[in-house]
Amino acid sequence: MKQTNNNNIIxxxxxxxxxxxxxxxxxxxxxxxxxxxxNCARCNQFLCRYKDDGIARALSYTxxxxxxxxxxxxxxxxxFKAAGLxxxxxxxxxxxxxxxxxxxxxxxxxxxxxxxxxxxxxxxLLAVCIPIYRNKPNTLLTTSGRLIFILQHWxxxxxxxxxxxxxxVKIAAMATVEMGIxxxxxxxxxxxxxxxxxxxxxxxxxxxxxxxTPEAIK
Amino acid sequence: xxALTAASQNLSSCHLCYxxxxxxxxxxxxxxxxxxxxxxxxxxxxxxxxITASILYIPANILPIMITDQLGSAEPSTILxxxxxxxxxxxxxxAAIIFxxxxxxxxxxxxxxxxxxxxxxKNAMTSxxxxxxxxxxxxxVGKWSMVDVFVVAILVxxxxxxxxxAIKPGAAALAFACVVIITMVAAESFDxxxxxxxxxxxxx
Numbered sequence: 001m002k003q004t005n006n007n008n009i010i011x012x013x014x015x016x017x018x019x020x021x022x023x024x025x026x027x028x029x030x031x032x033x034x035x036x037x038x039n040c041a042r043c044n045q046f047l048c049r050y051k052d053d054g055i056a057r058a059l060s061y062t063x064x065x066x067x068x069x070x071x072x073x074x075x076x077x078x079x080f081k082a083a084g085l086x087x088x089x090x091x092x093x094x095x096x097x098x099x100x101x102x103x104x105x106x107x108x109x110x111x112x113x114x115x116x117x118x119x120x121x122x123x124x125l126l127a128v129c130i131p132i133y134r135n136k137p138n139t140l141l142t143t144s145g146r147l148i149f150i151l152q153h154w155x156x157x158x159x160x161x162x163x164x165x166x167x168x169v170k171i172a173a174m175a176t177v178e179m180g181i182x183x184x185x186x187x188x189x190x191x192x193x194x195x196x197x198x199x200x201x202x203x204x205x206x207x208x209x210x211x212x213t214p215e216a217i218k
Numbered sequence: 219x220x221a222l223t224a225a226s227q228n229l230s231s232c233h234l235c236y237x238x239x240x241x242x243x244x245x246x247x248x249x250x251x252x253x254x255x256x257x258x259x260x261x262x263x264x265x266x267x268x269i270t271a272s273i274l275y276i277p278a279n280i281l282p283i284m285i286t287d288q289l290g291s292a293e294p295s296t297i298l299x300x301x302x303x304x305x306x307x308x309x310x311x312x313a314a315i316i317f318x319x320x321x322x323x324x325x326x327x328x329x330x331x332x333x334x335x336x337x338x339x340k341n342a343m344t345s346x347x348x349x350x351x352x353x354x355x356x357x358x359v360g361k362w363s364m365v366d367v368f369v370v371a372i373l374v375x376x377x378x379x380x381x382x383x384a385i386k387p388g389a390a391a392l393a394f395a396c397v398v399i400i401t402m403v404a405a406e407s408f409d410x411x412x413x414x415x416x417x418x419x420x421x422x
Contacts, residue, residue, distance in 0.1 A: 015248075019224035019231035019238060022350055023414040026222050042221065043350045043414070080376045082383065089376040094368075097375035098387050106392045109399070110371045113364065146249045149234050153402070156361050156368075162315070163368030169312040170304065170369065171377060206235040210248055 015207035020045050029203055048203040055208065059129040061196035066122050068189035073115070076180035078164070080171070091115065091182055113156040118193055121155055124148045125196055128205065137212035145209050152197055157190040221418055225411075230255035257409040261335050267404035268331050274397045275324060282388035284370050290381070294388060297321065297366060319365040320394070327363075327401050330356040331408060338412045346413040353413075357405045363398045367391055 016030035020040040029038045032050035039046055051057065072091055079088045089097075095111035098104075127144040131137055164186075168177055224231045229238045232246040232253050239247055246253045257263075282294030295303065297320045304313035330352050337344045370391045377385040 015237070017238060018236040019229070021231070021233065021236070022354070022410045023346070024223040024225055024231070024411045025414075026224055026227070043347060045350070045354070078372070078376055080379075082379060085379045085382060087376065087378050089372070093375045094371045097378070098371055101374050101387045103387045103392060106367070106371075106387060106395060109395050110368065114368070142249055146234055146251055153361070153406075156364055159361055159364045160368045162362075163365045164372060166312055166315055166365060167369045167372040167376070169309045170300075170307075171373065173307050174377075174383075177376075203236060206237065206248060209235075210237075 015210050016203065018047065018203060020047060048201050049198075050201065050204060051199065054199050054201050054204050055129050055132050058125060058196050058199040059133055061192045061199060062122050062125040062129060065118075065189050065192035065196055066126075068185045068192060069119060069122070071185035072182045072189050075182040075185070077182040077186070078168075079178045079180060080175055081178075082175035088180075091186065113154065114160045117151055118155040118157050118189075121148060121151050122193065122196070124151070125200065128209070129200070132205075132208045132212065135212070137209075141209055141213060145205060148200070149202065155193065155197075157186070157193055161187060161190050221414075223414075223418060225255055225415070226418070233257070256411060256415075257407060260407055260409040260412060261339055263407040264331060264404045265335050267400050267407060268328060268335070271324075271397045271400040271404065272328055274393050274400065275328075278390050278393040278397050281390040281393065283366065283390040283394065284373060284388050285386045286377075287384045287386060289383070296390065297394070300366075316366060316369070319363050323359045323363045324397055324401065327356050327359065327405075331401075331404060334408060334413070338416070341416060344413075346417050349413050350410055353405075353408065353410045360402045360405055361398065363401075364395070367395045367398070 014030060017026065017028050019026055020043060022045040023040060023043040025040055025042045027038060027040060027047055029048050029050070032038055032048070034050065034052045037046065037049040075090070076088045077091050079086060092111075092115070094114070095107045098110060099107035124144045124147050127140055128148060131141050164183065171177060224238060225241075228241050230241045230243070230253055231238050232249060232251055234251040235246060235249040237246050237248040239253060241255050244253055245251070279297055281296070283297050283300065284295060286293045286295065301313050301317045301321075304310075304316060334349060334353055336342065337349060370387055373385045374387050377383060
């Protein structure tokens with residue numbers, strides 16, 4: 001596709017020519033060097049960040065996040081002691097307790113935001129990063145890529161972490177609360193998850209997918 | 219000079235993968251997502267969702283968000299009640315976090331989006347740059363309101379010592395979660411490019 005306008009600027013099919021998602025101004029992001037970011041010239045919207053090894057970074061943070069997630073789900077998250085009695089909470093129990101407390105809808109939402117969506121996004125990151133990293137496209141590549149960018153807004157691991165800190169203060173007066181292994185694993189998971197997402201740059205990711213699946217582009 | 223936008227070149231940009239394609243294309247040639255030059259019925263959808271969320275915000279504040287069952291006596295507490303309790307417990311910073319996340323953020327989001335919809339719809343002479351900043355802030359803070367819902371989830375799971383003390387979730391938790399989700403969808407339906415289209419048209 002080639003088109004010329006009155007300003008004599010040729011719009012070709014370069015995946016690095018993008019329109020600002022917030023004000024529609026066209027921007028050429030093809031000349032970015034390693035570590036540089038592009039912001040819109042008119043509205044200063046963040047457009048993209050180019051890293052030579054962006055995909056490899058995203059892949060390694062994804063793998064770390066998956067391991068930490070497994071740890072976070074399997075050990076005590078917080079424990080609560082009062083009057084000689086103790087109750088221990090694990091990560092899946094946060095959702096389960098709401099379910100048995102008579103609010104299954106809320107249980108599903110909480111489980112989705114803190115566990116399932118982050119987990120699905122991580123698995124999709126694997127499904128996208130591994131084929132790009134190994135230069136071997138597969139049929140699921142575009143679908144997985146699309147789902148990552150739909151779902152990533154709905155992962156709320158970092159919000160949950162703040163929620164844990166608030167809860168700790170709220171009941172500190174009532175009883176002794178201790179943080180378990182899972183709490184620290186989840187905190188580290190949140191960091192790795194955020195880094196994995198931010199290292200998968202949208203423009204770079206899709207230009208790689210376009211390079212690997214040229215037959216799909218009409 | 220007119221700004222060189224995708225729309226001025228008869229192109230639309232995929233909201234998902236940023237691919238540019240001629241504006242008559244309705245499915246992104248690269249990622250397959252539905253493609254529109256501007257989000258469909260953006261203002262109507264945003265307003266409808268905002269009104270829904272504003273209505274749900276009432277039960278979210280009136281109904282109890284959690285019920286503390288201590289030695290057989292149940293004590294319900296609302297969102298604002300929780301903030302007051304935290305101030306009484308001398309943890310003002312945490313009270314501030316809850317107050318900002320559960321009261322200030324949703325309210326300012328409502329006002330921000332009502333204002334943005336009004337300024338686009340009524341063609342108000344407002345600065346698109348300033349409005350974009352408002353939009354970006356309102357969009358960014360969206361999911362942080364969920365803190366209070368997570369606090370309830372954690373307390374319900376953690377504080378469970380049989381007959382001695384137990385915390386149960388209240389109906390407001392679900393209403394509030396819905397407020398957060400619906401405002402997040404409202405933010406996604408709002409198309410900030412509409413604010414710039416006005417200035418682009420005036421400059422022509």
